Amino acid sequence: MRREEFExxxxxYRKYLRAEIHRFRECVAxxxxxxxxxxxxxxxxxxxxAFFGVVEGTLFTSIVLWGDKLFDEKGQRxxxxxxxxxxxxxxxxxxxxxxxxxxxxxxxxxxVDRIPITLESIEQDRLKIRSLEALKSLRIRRxxxxxxxxxxxxxxxxxxQSEAPLKWGDxxxxxxxxxxxxxxxxxxxxxxxxxxxxxxxxDLDMLLRNAKRGKEARLSGAHT
Numbered sequence: 283m284r285r286e287e288f289e290x291x292x293x294x295y296r297k298y299l300r301a302e303i304h305r306f307r308e309c310v311a312x313x314x315x316x317x318x319x320x321x322x323x324x325x326x327x328x329x330x331x332a333f334f335g336v337v338e339g340t341l342f343t344s345i346v347l348w349g350d351k352l353f354d355e356k357g358q359r360x361x362x363x364x365x366x367x368x369x370x371x372x373x374x375x376x377x378x379x380x381x382x383x384x385x386x387x388x389x390x391x392x393x394v395d396r397i398p399i400t401l402e403s404i405e406q407d408r409l410k411i412r413s414l415e416a417l418k419s420l421r422i423r424r425x426x427x428x429x430x431x432x433x434x435x436x437x438x439x440x441x442x443q444s445e446a447p448l449k450w451g452d453x454x455x456x457x458x459x460x461x462x463x464x465x466x467x468x469x470x471x472x473x474x475x476x477x478x479x480x481x482x483x484x485d486l487d488m489l490l491r492n493a494k495r496g497k498e499a500r501l502s503g504a505h506t
Contacts, residue, residue, distance in 0.1 A: 311480040347428055
């Protein structure tokens with residue numbers, strides 16, 4: 283692949299991979315918000331149980347499907363495929379290429395003591411993904427229920443909980459690996475590092491708080 287082709291493909295791959303990583307991370311963040319609000323805003327959630335039930339179920343399915351797609355080792359696109367692309371084009375991700383791309387001076391801090399991308403470092407990234415606690419559970423849930431209905435798991439929903447548990451810490455770790463891995467290669471490409479925080483994550487909390495206040499005000503007015 284020529285330099286110009288690589289730079290265009292890297293930019294496109296990074297843009298779309300970033301969008302899908304954000305989708306996964308935001309689904310996890312909003313799903314957790316709904317789960318946690320059941321402890322202190324359940325009465326408000328129960329004002330629209332069908333809506334929040336559908337949203338909650340849809341978010342969880344998206345978490346499973348997007349997590350599995352992004353981590354699918356045989357996927358046509360995703361983090362493993364991205365690593366293959368990087369591996370095959372390491373010559374365009376050297377420190378000298380970064381300097382040329384950004385026009386950095388020889389003594390620029392971004393060029394000092396940069397660790398080169400090697401076959402070994404790329405393999406270490408693959409191992410990081412393979413070691414994720416959530417990986418097996420995402421795959422089981424995708425294959426046995428969310429991707430299609432397995433006859434055994436369809437009638438035994440508790441089996442999914444026992445064989446494919448998903449903990450908050452595991453999902454957060456998965457999202458962090460996605461973001462940090464893309465950022466590492468993005469910085470090697472042109473120095474760009476992305477923020478992965480979910481925007482306006484507390485909007486739901488504010489909405490439910492205001493709804494609760496409105497309900498209390500209506501009840502108070504009804505008794506005066």
